[in-house]
Amino acid sequence: MKVPLSWIKEYVDIDLPIEDLARRMTLAGLEVEEIRYVGYPLPEGDLRRETKITGFAWGPDKIVVGAILEVMPHPDADKLVLCKLDDGDQVHTVLTGAPNLYEFKGTGPLDSPLKVAYAREGATIINAYEPGDNPTTIKRKKIRGVESYSMACSERELGISDEHEGIILLDSDAPIGVPLADYMGDVVFDIAITPNIARNANVIGVAREVAAITGSALRFPDLEIPREGPSLERRVKIEITDPSLNPRFVFGLIENVKIQPSPYKVQLRLKLTGMRPIDALVDATNYAMLELGEPLHAFDYDVLLQRAKAAGADHPTIITRPAVPGEKLVTLDDIERTLDDFTVLVCDQSGPLALAGVMGGAESEVSGDTTNILLEGAAWNIINTRRTVISQNLTSEAAYRFSRGIHPELAPKGVLRGLKLMHEWAGGTIAGDLIDEYPLPPEDPIVEITPEDVRRWLGIELSVEEIIEILQLLEFKCETASHPPSAVIIRATTPDHRLDIGTGVIGKADLMEEIARVYGYDRIPETRMADDLPPQKGNFDLEMEDALRDLLVGLGLQEVITHRLTSPERETRRLSPDTPPEDALYFTLSNPITPERAVLRHSLLSSVLEIVERNARIRERIAIFEINPVFLASEDGDFPDEAKHLVIALTGPRALADWAGADTAPMDFFDLKGMIDSTLRGLHLEDIRYQAAGHPSFHPGKCARVLLGANQIGVMGELHPQVKENYDLPETPLLAADFDMTAIIDAVPKLFDVPSIPSQPPILEDIALIVDEAIPAAEVEALIRQTGGRTVTNVRLFDIYHGEQIGKGKKSLAYSLTYQNPERTLTDKDAAKLRNKIVKRLERELAAQLRG
Template sequence: MKVPLKWLADHVDLADIPLADLVDRLTLGGLEVSGVRLYGRPAPPGLKAKQIDPGPVWDADKVVTAHVQKIDKHPNADKLKLVTLDYGPAEPKTVVTGAPNIAVGTSGQKVILGLRGSRYFFEEEDKATKQTRKVIKTLEPRALRGIDNDAMCMSNFELGISDEHEGIILLEPDAPVGVPAADFLGDAVLEIDVLPNMARALSMIGLAREVAALFGKTARVPSPEAQTTGESVAGKVGVEIADPALSARYSAMLIRDVTVGPAPGWLQRRLTYAGMRPINNIVDATNYVMLEWGQPLHAFDYDVLVRRAGGQTPTITVRPAKDGEVLKTLDGQDRTLTPETLVIADTAGAIALAGVMGGLETEVTASTKNVLLESASFDPVSIRRTAHRFNLFSEASTRFSRGVHPEVVLPAAKHAAKLMAETAGGTVLAGVVDNYASPVPTQVVMLKRSEIRRLLGIALPDAEVERVLTALQFSLLKTDDGWKVTVPLTRLDIQAGAADLVEELARVEGYDRLPATLLSGELPPQRNNRPLVLEDTVRDVLANAGLQECVCYSLTAKDRETKLGLAGPWVELVNPISPERSAMRTSLLTNLLEVVAENLKHADAVKLFEIGAVYLPKPGDRLPAEPRRLGLVLSGRRSAEAWDDPQGTPRPQFDFYDLKGVVERLAAALHLPAVTFRTTRDVAFLHPGRAAELVVNGRAVGSFGELHPKVAAAVGLAERTVLAGDLDLEAILAAVPERFAYTPISEAPPALRDVAVVVDEGTSNEAVVAEIRAAGANLLANVRLFDVYRGDSIPAGKKSLAYALTYHADRTLKDTEIDQAHKKVEDRLKHVLNAAIRGKE
C-alpha cells in the first residue's frame, strides 16, 4: 500500500514526527515500511528504509508555481509557443515550450516553472544498449529556434511524479503563485506491506488510527454529508440480496446531472502518489474514497440500467451467477460464470463481478449524466474465489477478500457522493436505498489485568492500557479486575478475545520496549524426542545417498490426485485460495511429481525426497488423521556427464534397482529387522511389472517402483522413466529397534561357496534368499545374487539364479562344517522351492 503523508496528515497530526521515526515505529508495530518514495524532497537524516525510484530534488528557489499571463506563437516554429509567466515578486519570465495541452491566445493557467539550475529528468538513448534511460540533468540557458531560454514549464515526467510527458503540469485554478513546488506538490510516500491480519490499515483512516496509537495522538475521522436535493432516491432503484451470507449489506445512492471529465489536480495527485491512475472525476471519486475509508465502491450509468429495465425502475440484485451466464467486464473480456461467482445483476442479467470488476455495458463514460453509486459488503471467501478464478486482482478485490465491515458502507457512500457533487457538478438525491440484510453484532471482550500480566510477563499501568485501546477506537468500561472492552466495528480481526487485545497492547507499546523477564522456574531436563531424531536420521541417510529434500504444499486438488489413481476421500477446504489448492493431499507424490516435471525442464536428473503429513478423513471425526509419509522420486541420468563417457553410447538412466538400492540403504541404516521385498501389482500409480513392497517384520510398510506410463503422461512426464516410492514413515520408525547387536569383525577367514539354482520364472529373488538364510543359520554371513540366466540350457518357464554365499564365524571353520552347511542350503532349496541345483542334476 502506498501512503502519501500529506493525505495521511488529514487524519492525524504528523507535524512533530520525523519521517525516520514514523518509518521505524510503523515497522515495529506490524506495518513494515518496505520503502519510501520522495517527491521533490531530499532524504531526511536517519532514514533506514530503502528510497524507491529517487528523483530530482526540487530546490525551493528554482522550482516554483507560476501563473500564465499570455501565450504567444513562436516566430520561428509552428509547434513551439512563448509563455509569459508571473511567478512572484520577480519580473515575469517568458519561456519556450512545445506542450500540446496549452494553446496560443489562452491565459490564466497555473503551472510549475523550473528556473536556471533546477534539476529534472531527461530521457536519452544509451549508446551501448540502444535503449532509452532516465537521467537527471541541470537546466542551463540555451536558444530554442532563435529565442534565448533559461527556464521551462515542467511536466510530470521531468519532476519524477509519473511517466507522463506529453504535456506540462496544469495546476488547479486556486493554486498559489510563487511558492516552492516542493511545498505545493512535494510529498513523501510510504510503501507498506500490509499483512492479511492488518487489513484495517488498508486505508488512510485505518492507518491514521495506528499512527495515533503509536505516537499518542488522536485520529480524525470525517463525518461526510452531501448536500442533497428535495427529490428522494426512494422509488428510483430497488436493491435485493439473494443470500445475506454472501452480501451482508448493499447500499445505493443516485447522483444526477453530472459532467464527466478530469478530476481536480489535488485529487489526481493524491491518486497518482497512491499508485492509482486517474481516469475521470466519477471513477476517481470512488477510488479516492476506497483509499480513504478502505471501502471499495462502484459507479454505474443509471440511464443504462433504466434502459435495460425497459424504462421501468431498475432493481439491483446481489446473487450467485447462473451456470453459463456470460458477462463482458470492463477489460473487454467475456467471462463465463458459474454459481460459485457472486454477481451484481438487474432483471436483464449480470452487470458486475461483485467486488472484483464492473461490467462494460453499465460503465461510466464521457456521456454519462446520472450515476448510481454502489457501496456494499461482500463475503471475503466468495470475492477471493472469484478473483483467483479470473485472475483479476485489484485494490478493491484485495480489500474485500480480507474483509470490509458493513458499518463502513454508508459513510463511504456519502463521502463519494459528496465528492462527485463537488467535482462533477452533480446533485445528490436525498436518502439511501440501504439493504442491511445481516447486521454484524457488536463484540464485547473482558480484559483482566491478570491476563495482561500472564501473557506479557509485566503489568501495564491502567492509564497506558486505556490510552492505547482508546486510540485504536476501542470503548472501555472499567471493572474491578480490568475492563469491559467494546470492539470497534472496523476490527474484524479480533477473534481470540482477550489475547487479541493483549497483542494490540504489546504491538503498540513496542515489543522492543518490553523488558526481559526471567522464567518463574528452572527448565526441565531435555528428553530425547525419538521420532524427531529418527526423522533426522532418515534425512541424513537420503541426503548422503544423493537425494535432495523437497517441501511441497499440503494443499492440492482432487483432479491432480486422481491422475495417480487415488480415489479419496479428501479433506476439502471451504474457502480455498485457488481451485488448484482446494483439498488436502492424501499422498506426497502428487505435488512431488509436479516438482519433478518442472525441474526436468532444466536438468537432466532429479533425485528428491519429502517427509511430511498426509490428511485422511476419519468417519465421525471432524479432524483428519495425519500420518507421516516418506516420498521418493528418481528420474533422469544416473550419473553426471563426464569427459570419458564412451562416444555414441546411451547415457545410463535411473531404473528400478537404483530406487531399490536407496530403500535398502535406508533400511540398513535404521537397522530394520527382517527386511524383505515382494512384488506387487496392486499399486495404481506403479507399473504392474516393475513395483515392489517393502516388508518389515512381515508387514508391508510402503511400495516403490517405476511410475505407470499412463500416470507419467498425465503428470507431464510422458516418455520418461520415473521411479517413485511412497512409504509409511511412522510404521518404519516404529520398527527401528531401541538397541541392536554389534558383531565385531572376526579374525578368522571367511569361506566362500557358490550355488546356482533353476527355479520357476515366477519365483522371486527374495524367496530364494529367504530359504538360503533359513538353511544357513548362524554360519551364513552374506548372500549375494551375481547372475541371472535364461537360455538354451534352461527349460522354458524357468530361470537360473546364481548366488555367492559367505560362511563366517568367530573361529576358523572346518571344511566339513562348511560342506554340511552348504548341503543344507541346497537341500532346502530343492525341497521347499522345487529348485534344481545346477551342476548336480
C-alpha cells in the same frame, strides 16, 4: 496501498521524522514497503534504510511555480511556442512544444495566467527522452534561432508520472515564485495491507493508526454539505430483498453538475495513489473512497428516470437481489457477464444495473452528458462479493474493499463526502436529504477483558487505566465494572468502523492484538517458557530414517529430494514395454499448472531415475538416494497411504580413472548389493536374504528381492535394458534398489547384544567346494553355517572358479572359515572333525565335492 503523507496529515498531526514513522507503522502491522519522495529531498547519507526509498527531488531555488502571461508563436517552428513567463523574480521567454498550450497561442496577454512548474537554468530534471529516470541539467542553448535556458515541465520530467504529452498546468491559486516542492511536494508510503487490517485501506484508516501509535488525535473529514435541492422522497425508492446480502443502501442526489477536470492537486493525489484522474465526478467518488474506505457508485439519474418511465413508473425503484442463474449484464468494461445465484445485483424495475459492490453496468454509467447524479453508498455481503470476484475473474477497488468487509456505518458518510467533493469540483445542487435503507445494522461487539488476560496472553503487566488508554486510541468505548472476587473488568465496545472484532474469548484475542500493537511489540520482553515440559516421546521413525540417511551418506551416496508431482506418462518410462498397464489409480490434481506435474507419484524409483538422467550429462559416476513418500490408495479411507520408500541408484565407474590405477570398472549388481548389506547391517537387522526375482523395471536375470526373514522389504537389480532405453543414460549398467521404509523400520531392533571378544585363538582354514552352477552361493553358505553352528564364526567366499578342470556346468566356491570356541582353545583335530561334518553334509545335500 499507496498513500500520500500530505493527505494523512490532513487528519492527524505528525511530528516524527518520516523514516521513524515508517518504522513505527511497520512494527504495528502497517508494513511500509516503500517510501517515495515526490519533490522533497531524499534522506542524505548512506545510513541503513529499513524501507526501500525512491523518488526525485526538485531543487528548491531551481524549480518554482511560474505564471505564463502570454503564449506566442515561434517565428520559425509550428510545433513550438514561446511563453512569456513570470517566475516571481523576472519575466523570461520560455520555449516549449507542449500541445496543451496551442489553444492559447497568439491570443495575446492571458486574462488568467497559466500556472506551471518552472525549471530555471541549471535545474536538474528527469530526461524524458531516455528510458529510465536519468537526471539531466538544463543548459542554455539555441533552438531554431531562439535562445532557451529554462523550461516548463511535464509530470515525467519531475518524476510524478509517465505523462509527457503536455506540461503541468497547476491550479490558478498556485503562488508565483514559491519553490514547487513547498507548494506540492509529497512523500508517498506504500503500505502492505493484510486481510485483518483491510479497514485501514484508506487515508482515514491509516491516519487513525498513526494517531493511535503516536498518541495524537484523529480529525474526521468535514461532512457538512449545502442541502439546497428538494427532498429525494418520491424521486427514488430502494427495495432490499435480502438484508443479509445488503445490510444498508444509501442514495444521495446532486443535480446540474458541470463535467470538468478536477483541480490539479486532486489529480496529483489520485496519481500518487496509482489512480487515473478522469473528471471531477469520477474523481470525487474515487477520492472519497480512498479517503474514507467506502466505495461509491454514481448512476446517471436521468438514465434511471427514463428506464422507470419506460416501465410505466414515475420514479426509479432500486431493487437489490441475488441474480437469477444465467442472468446477463454488460458491465462498464463492456463485457457481457453471465451471472451465478450468489452474485448480488443492483436493479431497477427494468432489470439489472450493476454488480453490487463489484462493478457498475455500462448503461447507467456516468457519461459526458450526465448532469444529475444519484450517488450510491452501500454495504454488501463479504462472501457473495468474494465469490463474484472469483467467478467473474473481475476485481475492482470496490470489490477489493467489499470482499474484505465495510462497516455499514460508513455508507452515509461516504455519500456525504462524495456529494461534498462533487459540489466543490463540479458545482450543482445537492438534494435536501439522503434515502437510507438500513434493515440490518451490525452489533458492535462488547468485549470484556482484565489486566489478568493481558498478563496471561502477552506476559506484560498493564493497569486498567493503561489498557483503557490504548483501546481508546483505537476508538473503543471503554467502561469498567467491578466483578468480585477478581478485580476490575473492562468492557470495551467496538468502534463503528470495524467488523473484525469477535465476541467472547475470540474478542479477547482480537483485543490482545490491538493492545500489543499499540503498546509496541518491541516493548514486550523476551522470556523463556515457564510451562511444564510435555512428555518427551521422540520420533522413532524419523530417527531411523535419519540413521539410514547417515549410513547411506557414509557409503558415498548423495541424497536427493525430488518433486512428488509427476505424470502417468513419465512414470511409465520406468517399466519394461511388456508390463501390463497399472491398475492402481493416481491421485490426480483437478487444477494442475502443467500436465507434466498433474498426479502424485506412484514410484520413487521413477523420480530418482529422472535425476540420474538429468545428471548423466555432467557426471560419469552417479550414486544417489532418496527417502520420501509415494502416493498409492490406502486400504482404509480416501487418503493415500503416503508410504515412505528408499531408492538407491548407481551408475558409472567404481572410481574415476586416476594416476594411481583406481578400479574404473563399471559398478555392477554386487556394488549395490554390498551397499545394501552394509546399510541394513548398520541398522542391526538380521537374517537379510536375497532371492532371484522378476520385476518390470529390472533385468530378469539380474534382479533380487530383499527379505528380512520371510518379509520382503524391497527389490534391487540392474535396470532392464528396455527401461534403460527410455532414459537418456550412459552405457554403464544402472543399478537400483527400491525399499519399503516401514518394513525396514519395523524390523529395526531397539536393542542389540554385543558378545564378548573371545580370548581363545581362532583357527583359520580354507576349503574349496565344487557344486552345480545352478546352486545359489547363499545356500552353500547357509549350510556351512548351519552345520558349523556356533563354532564357525565367519564364512567368507573369497574365490569362484569355472574351468575344464572341474567340469562343465560346475563351479568351485572357495571359502575361508574361522573356527572359534569362546570357552576353550580348539585343536586342529577339533577343526578337522567339524570340517568333515560340514563337507559330508554338503556332499549329501548339494552333491558337492571337496576340491583337493
